[in-house]
Amino acid sequence: MKFSYNWLQEYISDPLPPVEELANALGMHSFELEGVEALENGDYLIDWDILPNRSSDCLCYEGVAREIAAVCELRFKPYLQDLQEASGVQRSDEMIDFSLDTDLVPRATKRYVEGITIGPSPDWLRERLESIGQKSINNVVDITNYVMFVTSQPVHAFDYDKLAGGGEARRMSIRHAQDGEVVHTLDGGEYTLDTSMLVVADAEKALDIAGIKGGNNSGVDESTTRIVLSACNYDYAVIRQTSRKLKLTTDASKRYENEVPLCKADRAMALLTHLLESECGARVSPDIIDTAPQISSEVAPITFTLDHTNNLLGLELTAEEVISLLARLEIHTTSTQDGVLRALALPERLDLRIAEDIIEEIGRLYGYTNIPELAIEEGFPIPEINILKQSWYSIGDTLVNLGFYEVYNRSLVASGRVALANALHSEAGNLRDNLHTALLDRVARNSIHSEEPKLFEIGKVFTGISDDGVDEHWSFAGIMGHQKIKDKHKQDIFLQTKGVLETAFHTIGVRNLSWEEAGEEEVIALLRCGDDEIGFVGVNYWEINFEKLIKYIDRSVSYVPPSRFPKIDRDVAVWVPLDIRVRDVRALIEGSGPEKCISTTLFDVYEDIDNNRKSIGFRLVFQCWDQTLSDEYANEQMQKVYKVLQAQEGFEIR
């Protein structure tokens, strides 16, 4: 909210510090400083963002002036409230028959005033309103606005003679609107209300949208001579809902939404009548209709301790220091025994309810810049490793060394299985259910930067809705360049992809994954661990459930002392029909039981399409732990292998 520097000075007895200093002082102790604007007439507008917890008492000059007094150690000057007793004016409760027909009004005050002369506002008033960008309308309306900006209590003036009825007391009430009831507002707007909304009404009609905007059927105009002043308090939720439904926000509704303290109605009414008397010739009734005169000044004391204060702030304040700091905010504090303190704040400080609220006042006034940096004395246990993040980092490091760039793609996409209720636009109306679609798109865009962009991503995908809520899991996807892949290259490129993944799995310690044919055009292989399907691989891309993958991490080491004795290699290559898989040949070889064979490694696959066959070659390595093996021994073992292979239909050993 923007505050005029000159206007603020009216409420401080001592000269204010220069505007920059003032702006920063409250910026460091009270609110967030947005900026300072110099006005043509030499005044300044200071824009402080009043935080939500101070919106009850500081969206007004009175509240901010009190803050200035506390922070800058100056004296707050309350505005004068001396009223002239006018004789011969009828009582408000005789002129107005008022009732509350709703529970949503904690306090309503009304006062009858006569002898009004409507005219232009005096210069000082016009200047004040214009300095904050408010238009001047006429003296009475301007005064009501002025009072709201000074006290934060919205006030309204109804034209008494426009109220229904005659002679006897005019009926006024605050009630719920009827469904479809229409109110025409002062600025020419038209609003259709429903029963959730409140209106001030007379015997026949609604007079305004309560708490938000006045109606044009009861507003003050050139002919007005008698008015009803109104300073009421509304339940914040109903004003908020009404304002949202009607898409109508005003200075009044903003304040009500943030809860106007009940005590403000008195002060506002007093200031209002004082100004009307002095500026408009008004004569006020001796009484005020008030539905809750006692409630407003009740303040519950808050107990807190010096220890708690110092523990929370990290300071070593004494009781005297605390008491004098709080006194600057007009929070009267007494000390009982044993460091227990009792604080009584002003009734408009709705934000001060618990000890911690008081401690915050102490801290900010003392100055957070005066709080030192202190290491925590308590020791701590060694934190556990977060397996998911560690695996992410290791797999990431490995992929980086294989030439991959990690990308982060957006979670909100055009299509998916979990929809947003309030998306910004339809292109981002769903949560993504996979990562590879976006990666495919990114790879296409990046082909201008690199011939073969290699990308990967690890992030959350949202696959549906179940009884427990949204199904989401960490997914791991990657893609290697190659936009259009010719059939004849597919096997090679697939093996490159498989190579990357096997390296990645090896790095994080996942073993025993099996690769099975998916039998589809796009998806080439399925990855399984036991019965658990954890992901799929296309020719040049993959997507794997990362949470499932890391479940199969096994970093256990079974140490075997390395043998110092020499190894013997034996190769075997066999022609097989084209549909035979490498795994099948390996199974046959291993199943034939060659002893002392420490590894069986594929060294060649050669396709002889013309003859409908391919050659698969394996290298077997023999080694014994405690002696040198002979060639004869190796040959004997190989006989077992040859025998099994030869027995297969269509196999021919080369």
Place this chain on the structure above:
Amino acid sequence: MAIIDVTRPGSKVEQGNLHILTKSQRRLEELFTSMGFQIALGPEAEHEFYNFDALNVPKDHPARDMQDTFFLSDVPETVLRTHCTAVDIHYMEHHEAPLRVLAPGRVYRNESIDATHEAQFYQLDGLVVGKTISLANLKYILGSVVRAFLEDESIKVRFRPGYFPFVEPGVELDISCVHCKTTISRECNVCKGSGWIELLGAGMLHPNVLRAVDIDPKKYSALAFGIGLERLVMLKYGIEDIRNFYDGEIPFLKQF
């Protein structure tokens, strides 16, 4: 003797790069782990209770407007989390005080996308619960981590009053301007001449929040903070547009 031209570039070994946000998270997690923080993760689609109610934000309160939230169509009372503080709540439900936890993760806000705002971004939300935890400890932890991450021991931190429903006292943390350093420049487009940059929100956890997870506020106090990762990284490297992080372009990704 064969002549070898040592000035020729070495044979290219193709390398990619981790995303700068991954590297930054890793570094920050390292720093916090060295101070005893446990890393905790949680769901991105959260029940409203964990995102708001447990954090002392009642249903119709204007404070709920401060965060513009995404709701899901077919899942009642469920939102895309607007901060990772919800993860801290889950953690406190399953662990006894004293504790130190850091929850890094993706969060979502329903805001128009521009150079400084994205619909999704990263936060590292942290909490320390203990017997004598204070604002002074908060300053120490944040000051130390920021200086280490930005690799500049001369950086100062300061608190200003702030408001969040789940902390009391609540503060805003500023860091001394990384661009201006010794002479504060009015032309500085980062700090606009103030010499300070707003970085994050923090404070002492509100007693209602502690009570919601069965921790006695008379015995324990807690400090809490939420670091916006992109903001910190953009400050460190002078990155001008947050959308770069999510556009997946190699010329951006390879630079860090």
